[in-house]
Amino acid sequence: MPQAVRKARWMAHPQALAALLATDGDLMRRTRAWLADPGSMTLKLKKRTDSFSVRLLRQRPGRILADEHEALRISPRSRVVERDVILLGDGQPVVFGHTVLSTGSVKSDWPFFSKLGTTPLGANLFFDPLVGRSPIQYARLSAGHPLMRRIAQALPESELPTSLLARRSLFTRRGGVLMVTDVFLPALEALMRPLPAHVPIEKR
Structure with missing residues (x-):
């Protein structure tokens, strides 16, 4: 497989992906805001869904990606x-x-x-x-x-686009380094809409 396909071009600012986000201005702004949000993706999703769950695909030794x-x-x-x-x-x-860390730091730094x-x-x-975080990086992942x-x-039954937007960052704990990559799937778009404003209860 060509090296260019196996490696994404990671960039330091989500604005660099502006041409790839959408032609719809509101959707582009929402997508950029979700990509750059430094908070917990888990908490963000829980606020916008009635049920949240995690489907574990794999957790095992492997080789570092290119x-x-x-x-x-x-x-x-x-x-x-x-x-x-997969976050649902x-x-x-x-x-x-996708999370990756060196085998030697699992027990010592990420118990x-x-x-x-x-x-x-x-x-x-x-x-x-004890956990610190580096700045977020952004990329478009191609089909290869x-x-x-x-x-x-x-997701063999899903119709996926030829590319998807992703973000990643490093987390440190003591001497250990762990990298987390989030790839935005098509169904996430529906959850990016602003939360409805709170309507106060009228006092009688």
Whole structure:
């Protein structure tokens, strides 16, 4: 597979993806805001759905992807532990989550990782005072990217576009580094609409 297909071009600002987001101005602004939101994706989805769940696809040792090793500052031949999940809102797959970390840091720096199961990763990352986060990076993943192939395998009955928007960032805890990538699935668009304004109850 050509190297250009296996590697995405990760950028430092979501505005760099403006031409790829949408022709609809409101949708473009909402999408950009969701991509750049530094908060927990889990909490954001829970606020906009009646039911939220995590479908665990895999959590096992593997090889670092071609566009990940430089960000993690490890060898391209490094063995890592990876975790892939689908986040579901009201039964619809809305985000594909991919997490990768070096095998040596699981027990020492991320002791909760091996016991996550279907617990969302954000439940630990965003409420641990020892965890720091790097700036978010943004990319468009083409159909040949390894994560796009995994999404297609996980959702064989879905009609996926030829590319999807993604974001990623590094999390640090003590000496360990963990990278989380969120890939936005088509059904997420419906949840990006603004929450309805609170209507106060009229006093009698």
